[in-house]
Amino acid sequence: MTAAAPALSLRGLSKAFGAVQAVGDVSLEVQAGETLALLGPSGCGKSTVLRSVAGLERPDAGQVLVGGRDVTALPPEARHLGLVFQDYALFPHLSVLDNVAYGPRRRGSSRPDAAQQAREALALVGLSEHERRLPAQLSGGQQQRVALARALATRSPLLLLDEPLSNLDEKLRSELRHDLRGLFGQLGAGVLLVTHDQREALALAHRVAVMRAGHVVQEGAAADLFARPATAWVAEFLGWTNVFAHPQVSGQALLVPESAVQLGAGGELLRVLSRQRSETGETVTLAHPLGPLTLSLSPREAAAASGDELRLTVPSAALLQVPDDREG
Numbered sequence: 001m002t003a004a005a006p007a008l009s010l011r012g013l014s015k016a017f018g019a020v021q022a023v024g025d026v027s028l029e030v031q032a033g034e035t036l037a038l039l040g041p042s043g044c045g046k047s048t049v050l051r052s053v054a055g056l057e058r059p060d061a062g063q064v065l066v067g068g069r070d071v072t073a074l075p076p077e078a079r080h081l082g083l084v085f086q087d088y089a090l091f092p093h094l095s096v097l098d099n100v101a102y103g104p105r106r107r108g109s110s111r112p113d114a115a116q117q118a119r120e121a122l123a124l125v126g127l128s129e130h131e132r133r134l135p136a137q138l139s140g141g142q143q144q145r146v147a148l149a150r151a152l153a154t155r156s157p158l159l160l161l162d163e164p165l166s167n168l169d170e171k172l173r174s175e176l177r178h179d180l181r182g183l184f185g186q187l188g189a190g191v192l193l194v195t196h197d198q199r200e201a202l203a204l205a206h207r208v209a210v211m212r213a214g215h216v217v218q219e220g221a222a223a224d225l226f227a228r229p230a231t232a233w234v235a236e237f238l239g240w241t242n243v244f245a246h247p248q249v250s251g252q253a254l255l256v257p258e259s260a261v262q263l264g265a266g267g268e269l270l271r272v273l274s275r276q277r278s279e280t281g282e283t284v285t286l287a288h289p290l291g292p293l294t295l296s297l298s299p300r301e302a303a304a305a306s307g308d309e310l311r312l313t314v315p316s317a318a319l320l321q322v323p324d325d326r327e328g
């Protein structure tokens with residue numbers, strides 16, 4: 001591996017299945033030590049990108065470079081990648097240690113060396129004390145950590161994770177999200193993470209690439225992307241509730257950042273369309289000139305704003321104008 005080479009470079013990757021263009025001309029880079037989340041709705045081509053990097057799909061066009069090495073023509077086993085897929089099939093009859101040591105053994109490490117590499121990987125995921133157990137004697141979250149240790153034991157410059165938390169319940173997911181973030185910070189490897197879960201991407205990744213229908217439609221530092229979606233479709237996909245067709249400019253949309261809305265005195269008097277209690281207070285929808293405007297109110301704000309009408313100001317300077325690409 002060349003010192004300055006990115007952990008992964010994808011150049012012009014394309015892949016069709018019959019008439020379906022699953023991936024069209026995708027180019028991405030993941031630097032060493034960086035986590036990039038590939039985020040998008042079901043069917044947008046995320047897994048096809050990941051599987052092409054892993055060598056499990058053969059792209060129609062484009063190049064895959066891992067640590068500066070062109071692996072496009074290599075079979076999966078020659079790419080030396082760390083993979084964690086949704087169904088993290090562990091060998092049920094092998095101990096945790098042997099499951100993790102299996103990869104290094106297969107690549108020719110001696111038994112003691114493979115065990116050593118496996119122990120280091122298990123220490124990273126916090127499972128050292130369970131190395132003698134069988135997978136069935138672990139919780140779902142612990143099994144997923146074994147799968148992760150197995151990927152780490154490859155010592156690959158690139159880890160590929162496909163929805164690694166999707167089979168876990170919410171509590172475990174949030175625990176592991178936290179653990180993984182710390183873990184990724186300690187690794188020198190690049191991490192490519194595929195997810196359809198916005199929170200997961202925001203929590204785990206330095207950078208996020210949003211995919212739609214086979215293309216990357218926006219890429220950027222995770223927090224920037226969530227704060228400044230480039231289009232109306234991206235905004236809605238990232239969970240923005242107040243996305244309106246521009247009243248004057250056709251083909252454009254206006255995004256209302258909820259943090260910019262000022263409640264109370266001096267504002268415009270708006271009719272309340274609906275109110276609903278939420279975990280954190282209340283969600284109200286108001287008849288705003290742009291369209292139905294939905295806000296989350298804290299219990300204190302909700303108490304101060306009871307009744308059928310509410311005063312608020314949406315400073316026009318805070319509105320974001322973006323192309324409206326929600327159709328098609």
Ligand SMILES: Nc1ncnc2c1ncn2[C@@H]1O[C@H](COP(=O)(O)OP(=O)(O)OP(=O)(O)O)[C@@H](O)[C@H]1O
Binds near residue numbers: 040049
């Ligand atoms: N082996 C295949 N044969 C035919 N079509 C496929 C195949 N694999 C994927 N596709 C199609 O390619 C498109 C992209 O699929 P892909 O699995 O990459 O999407 P995804 O974003 O990972 O979706 P999900 O989040 O549901 O896994 C979809 O339309 C899918 O139906």
